[in-house]
Amino acid sequence: MNVEWSSSVVERAQRHAALGEPARLAIVDRLLLGDASPSEIADEIGLPSNLLAHHLKALEQAGLVERTRSEGDRRRTYLRLCPDTLAGLAPTGLRTAPRVVFVCTHNSARSHLAAALWKRRSTVPAASAGTQPAQRVHPRAVATARAHGLSLAAARTAHINDVLRPGDLVVAVCDNAHEQLGSQAADRLHWSVPDPARIDTDDAFADALSELADRVDRLAPAIHPTADSPPGASDD
Missing domain, CATH: 1.10.10.10 (Winged helix-like DNA-binding domain superfamily/Winged helix DNA-binding domain)
Incomplete structure (x- = not known):
């Protein structure tokens, strides 16, 4: 036949x-x-x-x-x-963490957006930080979050040295932060998400949020809280 x-x-x-x-x-x-x-x-x-x-x-x-x-x-x-090629194959229960800390260079957009998305998806607490924090959260990041039902109204920038605690799972959401961290937070994950501030358009920030949402949805089932993780708490 x-x-x-x-x-x-x-x-x-x-x-x-x-x-x-x-x-x-x-x-x-x-x-x-x-x-x-x-x-x-x-x-x-x-x-x-x-x-x-x-x-x-x-x-x-x-x-x-x-x-x-x-x-x-x-x-x-x-x-x-590649997006959408492995739907339904994400592993679950791979590790535990008392808290997830999302890190980018300036802590002005991607790391805050990732933390806000994480809070909506996981009971593991979340925070964000930067390796070279800016003076403020980017206005387009605040607007993009608001347009998607998230709030960055109380978000402030902070240096990773002032945020990181022993046992935290660090997720570097940009290449610069991942490379600058070096041996600091050696057991970390890396998401290579393009910097929307380089283009500085509403679409660029919406694209960054979309990619972060996909990655948060993929990671969240694989991270379980530790015994000392306050349920549903967040420090961001």
Whole structure:
């Protein structure tokens, strides 16, 4: 019998085939929670560079993973999952944390938006901070939050050194902050979300909020509160 498969079936088969190898599935599991450079993936999973390159090529060809250039150190690239390719496959209950701290460079937009979204999605407390905090929260961030039923009316900027506590899970929501943190908060996640203030339009801030919402929805089921996490509390 001559069967002609639809393109969607072929694409799904390619994705399943790409995920049918333990190392590739481990890479995808890691990227479900946050972005990472190839060297970071190699260190965490314990793969030599040539074997990692082989697996990444298969994941990219299957449309599961893409690369972006760092907005900070332009020599760096980060791996990220392609949107909507792994619906329903997010792992749950992977780790616990007393609090999640979202960090960007100026603590004026992305980190506050992420914290506001997190409060609506998770019982784990949230806060935000910056590596080089600005004087105020960006007005477009406040307006964007308001347009989507969130409030940043009481939000203020703060330096990470004044916010971070032992045990906090840090999520760096921009490339510069991730690279500037270095060994500080070494056990952290990274989301490579473009800086909307560079374009400074309503659409840019709406796009940033949309991407953050997708990532919060992906991460929240995987983070459970610790025994000393005040239920539903937030410090932001």
